[in-house]
Amino acid sequence: MACSLVLLLGQLSGCATRTPAPADRDGPPSSPPTDLSRVPDAVPRLEAIRIGGPNKPYEVLGERYLPITTDAAYAERGLASWYGRKFHGRPTANGEVYNMYAMTAAHPTLPIPSYARVRNPANGREIVVRVNDRGPFHKGRIIDLSYTAALKLDLLRGVAPVEVRRITYAEIRAGTWAPAAGEPAPVYVPEAPQGAPQRETTRGASAGGHWLQFGAFTRLDGAEALRQRVAEADLGLLPLLTIVREAGRHQLRAGPFPSADEARATAARLRDEGGVEATVLESR
Known part of the structure; x- marks a missing residue:
């Protein structure tokens, strides 16, 4: 996840993607603004997916990544982390300035820019973020959230399981990306990798x-x-x-x-x- 490493490899230009060194650890702001929980979610809008730039194939720490360059549906379960003050004010993968108080996220392969709904299954909270950066590059982690996005999901204590679903152009055009008032939170079912064993998801611990x-x-x-x-x-x-x-x-x-x-x-x-x-x- 090191921006400097990626830049040296010439794969991405201007990114806040990260692998913090032990002597320079990331963390929360010393004096965060009040009422960050009231920061509104990102509002999806139609933005062109650029071919090349932050969406070209790249390699980090020996792993090769192939970003999605079409308006494809995407759903995944995995671990989420967050990044804060160390990268605040630095350029993201698409050249924008990282703002840890905005509702943004980094993802290894989702199109930049794009929008995603992220849900914390432990408490049912969900948010909408705009993907404008690359990362994380730790095994098992699928998304890096901004400080405020993690706060709204109650994930500031560390890495935790989340569900991520990309919001497509069709959903944005139709306005169906926002759940109706009183509608229960959706359950995201990711596609199993080809050749993976088929299992039922948890039905409740009281099941036989x-x-x-x-x-x-x-x-x-x-x-x-x-x-x-x-x-x-x-x-x-x-x-x-x-x-x-x-x-x-x-x-x-x-x-x-x-x-x-x-x-x-x-x-x-x-x-x-x-x-x-x-x-x-x-x-x-």
């Missing part, structure tokens, strides 16, 4: 089948932190992770799995490859 339990916490923050760790160890489990409140404790579980053998195999892989311990449960 075989489950993995990772831990139980008095505070919700503890379960959320563990969910982040498990997702980073195996991003494919993200749609299956859920936090259940039972007997006054927040329990992190994944499932249901079609068989006890698959649940045990997943637990063994997480233990051996990610150092994450899990117990196999069976709900009836």
